[in-house]
Amino acid sequence: MSDSGTGHGFGRSLVAIYAVFALAASARSIYQLATKADEAPVAYALSALAGVVYVVATYALATDRRRLATATIGFELIGVLTVGVLTLVDGDLFPDQTVWSGFGAGYVFIPLVLPFVGLWWLWKTHADGPGHVKAPRSHTSRGQNH
Amino acid sequence: MTDAAANGVALLAVAVAAFAAWHAVRRQPFSNPLFYATAVLEIALLALLVGGCIALANTSRDVEGVLFVSYLITLVVIPPAAVLWGIAEKSRWGTGVVVVAMLTVAVLCVRVLQIWKGGYV
Numbered sequence: 476m477s478d479s480g481t482g483h484g485f486g487r488s489l490v491a492i493y494a495v496f497a498l499a500a501s502a503r504s505i506y507q508l509a510t511k512a513d514e515a516p517v518a519y520a521l522s523a524l525a526g527v528v529y530v531v532a533t534y535a536l537a538t539d540r541r542r543l544a545t546a547t548i549g550f551e552l553i554g555v556l557t558v559g560v561l562t563l564v565d566g567d568l569f570p571d572q573t574v575w576s577g578f579g580a581g582y583v584f585i586p587l588v589l590p591f592v593g594l595w596w597l598w599k600t601h602a603d604g605p606g607h608v609k610a611p612r613s614h615t616s617r618g619q620n621h
Numbered sequence: 622m623t624d625a626a627a628n629g630v631a632l633l634a635v636a637v638a639a640f641a642a643w644h645a646v647r648r649q650p651f652s653n654p655l656f657y658a659t660a661v662l663e664i665a666l667l668a669l670l671v672g673g674c675i676a677l678a679n680t681s682r683d684v685e686g687v688l689f690v691s692y693l694i695t696l697v698v699i700p701p702a703a704v705l706w707g708i709a710e711k712s713r714w715g716t717g718v719v720v721v722a723m724l725t726v727a728v729l730c731v732r733v734l735q736i737w738k739g740g741y742v
Contacts, residue, residue, distance in 0.1 A: 483710060483714075484710075484712060484714055485714050485717075486714070487706070487707065487710040487712075487714040487715055487717065487718055488714045488717030488718050488720075488721060490706070490718075491703065491706060491707070491717070491718040491721040491722060492721050494702075494706075495721060495722075495725050498695070502691070502695070506688060506691075
């Protein structure tokens, strides 16, 4: 097992936090969609989407899949900012809570802070030298991300 | 399912979180005492699961049973998952995983109590 990479050091704890949100968002959406899907379809579909994004981000960080992690965490950042603004502007759009409502106010704003921390961590581990990973991954072969 | 049971377990989880945080601040990896503390909490959570199911079967009130039991099962799964994920990392961040997990357990305990009382969702 490699000692660098996004799933080690501080990343070990970061993955745990992501796992909590993956669980919280997807469990919430499964429950919402199973019991009252017709009440607030936009909010519940968004909960489901947020859940999937967190699950993939957790997986990507844990297994050092940088491009996937960057893409999902970037999406997460855009998502929390967009939904945060939308819930302030037009509350009727989201009659029920999602993890991203009000910039994640229902989750003590952790959903707002988390993508910044995630991107910082990706940047930092890259700056420290991502060369210690298992598979050879030069700059020319970055397309082969699996 | 009483206030004392759920809040007691939540407080226990906060105590284990503080113990794990103490490890993390002192740059210590996973220790045996921390493992035992987590094990004690796990036993308490198993008791909460069994007690919660018995209480659910005996209550005449309208409790959202599926939600309630799924929270209790989630609670039981978290400590072993945290130990497995955290113990492989021989640094402060390994015990940091336990801090995150124990705080999550504490929050979920409070929510379980809200669901039991019908004050959630």
